[in-house]
Amino acid sequence: MVADMVTATGEWDSDRLRDLLPSTVLEYMAATPLPLARLGDDVPGWRWDEKRQFQVSSAYAVLMEVGERRHASSWSKIWSLQVPQRVRVFMWITALRRHLTNVERVRRHIASSDVCSLCHGGPKDIDHVLRFCTKACELWRCVLGQEVANNFDEWLHGNITRSLVANVERGEWGMRFSVFCWLLWKRRCSMVLDGDFVERESVLDRGNHFILECKAAYSQLHSVPMAVHRREQWWEGPQRGWVKGNVDAAVNVNDGRAAVGGVFRDESGEIFCRSTSGGGRTCCCGATTVGGSKDGRRVGELVSLGGMEFSTGFLQLL
Numbered sequence: 001m002v003a004d005m006v007t008a009t010g011e012w013d014s015d016r017l018r019d020l021l022p023s024t025v026l027e028y029m030a031a032t033p034l035p036l037a038r039l040g041d042d043v044p045g046w047r048w049d050e051k052r053q054f055q056v057s058s059a060y061a062v063l064m065e066v067g068e069r070r071h072a073s074s075w076s077k078i079w080s081l082q083v084p085q086r087v088r089v090f091m092w093i094t095a096l097r098r099h100l101t102n103v104e105r106v107r108r109h110i111a112s113s114d115v116c117s118l119c120h121g122g123p124k125d126i127d128h129v130l131r132f133c134t135k136a137c138e139l140w141r142c143v144l145g146q147e148v149a150n151n152f153d154e155w156l157h158g159n160i161t162r163s164l165v166a167n168v169e170r171g172e173w174g175m176r177f178s179v180f181c182w183l184l185w186k187r188r189c190s191m192v193l194d195g196d197f198v199e200r201e202s203v204l205d206r207g208n209h210f211i212l213e214c215k216a217a218y219s220q221l222h223s224v225p226m227a228v229h230r231r232e233q234w235w236e237g238p239q240r241g242w243v244k245g246n247v248d249a250a251v252n253v254n255d256g257r258a259a260v261g262g263v264f265r266d267e268s269g270e271i272f273c274r275s276t277s278g279g280g281r282t283c284c285c286g287a288t289t290v291g292g293s294k295d296g297r298r299v300g301e302l303v304s305l306g307g308m309e310f311s312t313g314f315l316q317l318l
């Protein structure tokens with residue numbers, strides 16, 4: 001009984017309490033009014049309401065506030081992850097559960113089944129896609145360091161903010177986790193939407209390459225101050241009878257892989273040839289792409305009649 005801890009003079013029995021409770025609790029009790037009989041019997045009360053009366057609305061407000069406070073740091077962490085903006089946007093949408101999964105499609109009455117089309121293992125919501133689908137489980141079995149949680153929100157926010165993982169540099173886990181989640185989603189979309197999809201590189205390998213590129217890009221960004229100049233530019237057609245080709249390419253400086261794409265248009269802007277190619281090496285794939293495409297011959301014919309104007313941001317192609 002609490003009353004047993006009060007002396008005859010109406011004060012806390014500190015001699016008895018000192019043996020039972022830590023000093024921090026005793027200090028707290030010293031600032032708490034004593035239980036006095038004249039104040040009536042103790043009754044349970046709802047501490048989050050001024051009148052101590054329980055209301056569902058106040059319970060909801062408390063829960064929402066607690067949840068927001070708990071995850072507040074991870075919301076801001078998403079935007080500071082050292083990954084491309086598209087990955088950050090993906091994680092933001094994931095945290096809001098706004099992806100158009102089968103569960104969401106059924107809810108919007110644009111699909112009749114919410115079952116996962118890859119594993120048929122259950123309703124396909126974002127939790128299933130990133131955690132429980134067999135395709136996701138295969139990955140997480142290989143990637144060590146995942147924070148485990150019962151609840152999807154706890155799992156997501158816990159991993160985004162997690163910093164200390166064995167064999168992973170401090171602060172890097174959130175980046176790794178985000179990249180793997182993003183690649184899991186991208187692969188699923190390709191498998192479902194692209195009938196000709198062939199997985200040439202596993203999500204694990206692709207993720208590890210991508211993470212290396214992110215780290216290299218960010219270390220370069222922080223070591224060399226870069227000036228950014230922006231200007232708007234519009235396509236301008238070639239002179240009459242000529243063909244204009246716009247070509248650009250990208251090269252991975254880590255392994256030399258390259259991809260190139262281009263379009264060829266006449267003076268009216270009509271596109272009669274477009275071509276893309278990936279997986280080549282350095283700039284030689286540019287010539288292969290243009291010469292090897294079916295429409296490449298037509299480009300050659302037109303060029304022989306008039307002339308060709310080239311525009312590219314990748315000088316090695318020329």
Ligand SMILES: [Zn+2]
Nearest residue numbers: 116119133134
């Ligand atoms: Zn599945």
